[in-house]
Amino acid sequence: MTSLIEVKNLSKRYKIKSNWFKKKSVTVLHPISFKLEAKETLAVIGEIGSGKSTLAKLLVGAARPTTGEISLNGQHLQTGNFKQRCQHVRMIFQNAGDTLNPSLTIRQQLEEPLILNTRLNENERKAMIRATLQKVGLLADHMHFYPHMFSGGQKQRISLARAIILQPQLVILDEALASLDLSLRAQMINLLLELQQQMGLAYLLVSHDIDVVEHFSDKLMVLREGKVVEYGNTSDVLTNPKDKFTRKLILSQRKTKVR
Numbered sequence: 001m002t003s004l005i006e007v008k009n010l011s012k013r014y015k016i017k018s019n020w021f022k023k024k025s026v027t028v029l030h031p032i033s034f035k036l037e038a039k040e041t042l043a044v045i046g047e048i049g050s051g052k053s054t055l056a057k058l059l060v061g062a063a064r065p066t067t068g069e070i071s072l073n074g075q076h077l078q079t080g081n082f083k084q085r086c087q088h089v090r091m092i093f094q095n096a097g098d099t100l101n102p103s104l105t106i107r108q109q110l111e112e113p114l115i116l117n118t119r120l121n122e123n124e125r126k127a128m129i130r131a132t133l134q135k136v137g138l139l140a141d142h143m144h145f146y147p148h149m150f151s152g153g154q155k156q157r158i159s160l161a162r163a164i165i166l167q168p169q170l171v172i173l174d175e176a177l178a179s180l181d182l183s184l185r186a187q188m189i190n191l192l193l194e195l196q197q198q199m200g201l202a203y204l205l206v207s208h209d210i211d212v213v214e215h216f217s218d219k220l221m222v223l224r225e226g227k228v229v230e231y232g233n234t235s236d237v238l239t240n241p242k243d244k245f246t247r248k249l250i251l252s253q254r255k256t257k258v259r
């Protein structure tokens with residue numbers, strides 16, 4: 001059976017200056033392969049600089065892979081085909097609310113991807129914006145508001161609306177919940193889980209928060225210096241980590257929260 005997402009031998013190498021005249025090549029992500037199904041969440045954890053955001057950028061098409069390929073429902077996602085990529089794979093960042101344009105209404109911001117990527121007419125676009133705002137727990141009338149009229153949690157919901165309006169199949173959450181307080185984070189997680197069931201979304205969650213990872217993800221990948229050191233069902237990896245590094249990482253991330 002074809003998987004929703006299939007990643008084969010994806011890697012990233014950068015050329016950096018080693019001195020005045022020479023450049024050296026550094027591999028920040030060694031070839032990795034994995035599959036992800038609809039309604040499944042893969043969490044990626046690792047120390048700072050371990051390659052988590054690089055993987056996210058490669059999936060969303062913001063960086064060009066050095067090797068490897070990504071398929072969606074068996075169809076190869078071409079590097080540089082931004083239209084194809086942004087319809088199927090979307091990303092939400094930490095403080096995503098800050099990426100909203102302060103001088104445009106919510107309607108204008110949500111309409112932009114529809115104008116660029118669909119053939120919907122004005123009325124159809126408006127109906128889609130209304131439905132999407134309601135899906136994320138906001139009101140249809142909010143489309144006439146500007147970003148400064150919303151709280152941080154509401155802005156995060158608007159970013160989510162912008163991410164799902166093209167009905168993607170994979171949404172990447174790069175520390176997207178990190179800036180929210182505990183209660184808003186719980187609300188956002190519930191909303192994301194609801195949307196996952198409703199829309200059949202797959203998520204890739206980059207997070208430093210083991211509690212969120214435990215509650216939210218089905219599979220867990222642990223990266224160290226650009227290499228996968230552990231990969232499996234989240235509960236198996238968290239309860240019985242095979243790698244010494246994973247044990248340390250889990251302990252340190254739990255400890256950070258207790259303090």
Ligand SMILES: Nc1ncnc2c1ncn2[C@@H]1O[C@H](COP(=O)(O)OP(=O)(O)OP(=O)(O)O)[C@@H](O)[C@H]1O
Nearest residue numbers: 014015016028046047048049050051052053054055
């Ligand atoms: N454009 C670039 N040129 C050279 N090196 C880069 C570039 N972008 C990232 N790197 C390097 O790639 C490595 C992995 O970075 P990446 O941002 O993927 O790590 P990360 O695990 O997401 O870290 P963090 O937890 O801080 O977000 C780091 O050593 C980083 O310095």
